Amino acid sequence: MQVSLDQLLQALMARMESLEISIEDLKFRTNVALRLIKKNDLLDEDKVKESVKEELSALNELSEEEMDLNDERIEEISKGIIQWIDNDLESLKKRMAEYQEKMKQLLEQEEAAGNISIAPPELLNQLERAGIGKNQKEKGKNNGNIIMP
Structure with missing residues (x-):
């Protein structure tokens, strides 16, 4: 089939x-x-913190990579969970906006860094037909400013 x-x-x-x-x-x-x-x-918040700490410890034991288990990280995760459970939409919207802004900045940085592209085979064939390809490797003959290995 x-x-x-x-x-x-x-x-x-x-x-x-x-x-x-x-x-x-x-x-x-x-x-x-x-x-x-x-x-x-x-x-309550203390129970959530304790549960988050236990879960991170379990994940840390199962994972090959070490996870950050400091109190600040546990506090941050616990606070997010409590806000989510309490349905605190304003804080959730604020956190989402911050996250989207960070993602936008990362995308802008990535775009500003430049782009390395690989030429498709069709373009390479066109260059060869135009006389810029493999048979132009001799020194001084490649006037198209294209470096061919």
């Missing part, structure tokens, strides 16, 4: 959409459950 590239891409996209819907459903259910726990006073 042969499967065309188009059929394969369609199947992968359908699967990815299904996974995305499942993730959104899990996030919704988790949000509701966490808010119920918070309303019943079973969740």
Whole structure:
């Protein structure tokens, strides 16, 4: 049985959409459950910090790379979780805006750094047909300012 590239891409996209819907459903259910726990006073900032520290320690043991376990990092993560559970939309919007600004700056830096592109084979063939290619390697004959190895 042969499967065309188009059929394969369609199947992968359908699967990815299904996974995305499942993730959104899990996030919704988790949000509701966490808010119920918070309303019943079973969740406070100290418990969140302790849980974050335990989770980071477990991830650190399982990972090959060392993760940052300092108190400042744990505090930052815990604060974000509490804001998320409390549905503090203003702080979440502010953090998202800061994140988007950082991403924009990184993209601008990347664009400013320049771009190294690889010439497609068709362009190389055109250059060869124009007389700038392989048979022009002799010293002084390459007047097109193209360096050929």
